Amino acid sequence: MELTPLLVAAVVLLGFTVGLMSAMFGVGGGVLMVPFMVLVLEQSQHVAEGTSLLVVVPTAIAGVVAHRKRGYVSFATAAPIALVGIFGAFIGARLALQIDAESLKTVFGVFTVITAIRILLDGWKTRRAEGQALGG
Amino acid sequence: MSPRSELDSSARAITPIKTLAIGLAAGLLSGLLGVGGGIVIVPLLVLLAGFTQKMAHATSLAAVIPIAAVAAATYAIEGEVNFVIAAFLAAGALVGAPLGARWMSNMSEGNLKIVFGSILALMGAFLVWS
Numbered sequence: 001m002e003l004t005p006l007l008v009a010a011v012v013l014l015g016f017t018v019g020l021m022s023a024m025f026g027v028g029g030g031v032l033m034v035p036f037m038v039l040v041l042e043q044s045q046h047v048a049e050g051t052s053l054l055v056v057v058p059t060a061i062a063g064v065v066a067h068r069k070r071g072y073v074s075f076a077t078a079a080p081i082a083l084v085g086i087f088g089a090f091i092g093a094r095l096a097l098q099i100d101a102e103s104l105k106t107v108f109g110v111f112t113v114i115t116a117i118r119i120l121l122d123g124w125k126t127r128r129a130e131g132q133a134l135g136g
Numbered sequence: 137m138s139p140r141s142e143l144d145s146s147a148r149a150i151t152p153i154k155t156l157a158i159g160l161a162a163g164l165l166s167g168l169l170g171v172g173g174g175i176v177i178v179p180l181l182v183l184l185a186g187f188t189q190k191m192a193h194a195t196s197l198a199a200v201i202p203i204a205a206v207a208a209a210t211y212a213i214e215g216e217v218n219f220v221i222a223a224f225l226a227a228g229a230l231v232g233a234p235l236g237a238r239w240m241s242n243m244s245e246g247n248l249k250i251v252f253g254s255i256l257a258l259m260g261a262f263l264v265w266s
Binding site for chain 1: 152160162163164165167169171173174175177178179183190191192196197199200201211214219220221222226227233234235236237238239240249250251252254257259264
């Protein structure tokens with residue numbers, strides 16, 4: 001793969017979108033970056049994942065710096081989650097070699113959709129309450 | 137309610153056991169399935185710990201930094217990182233992130249929940265069908 005100026009522009013634009021989404025929604029953005037790197041930039045799945053993870057670090061730092069100014073970050077909560085999370089990721093990566101991750105992916109997907117519905121319902125309720133607060 | 141008082145009430149609501157459970161779930165699932173930590177951490181902070189949606193997004197982002205750093209280092213050691221692509225992606229992301237943070241703070245809690253819930257539903261559906 002050769003990085004033409006047009007392709008570089010597309011990569012920077014994708015990065016911009018990832019930064020925007022990541023800071024807005026608290027997620028890394030690997031969902032957008034990995035497929036693009038595999039399909040368009042012809043990187044291997046592993047290199048795409050590794051590169052995506054590396055990009056998440058400065059992106060998340062920039063998001064946290066901006067959120068912190070507005071008082072939205074609880075470091076007291078984030079620090080233990082990160083510590084246990086690193087430990088859990090190591091165990092998870094080992095377990096992945098031994099169990100059928102495909103069926104687990106489906107179970108987790110279903111669970112995620114149910115969770116999403118709960119948050120959506122919660123959102124409608126909150127919106128109604130916010131509307132009333134504005135009206136009253 | 138000001139963000140500061142949101143922070144105080146959210147921080148009181150979460151017990152150490154819940155924090156550890158959220159971290160373990162996020163780590164295990166990302167190691168097992170290759171999903172990012174945020175897809176697990178944000179909903180759990182909201183539904184289990186009673187965080188506001190805005191606090192959950194910002195706090196999840198902070199928790200993801202060291203997790204992604206350690207994971208990226210293990211890939212880099214194996215030579216599985218393209219630093220040129222990473223630099224161009226990061227250049228764009230560093231411009232987008234502050235803008236995204238401002239947009240989030242300007243959104244109402246209800247609208248943010250609806251947009252996040254929609255994205256989460258899409259991610260879940262993608263996991264089921266992929």
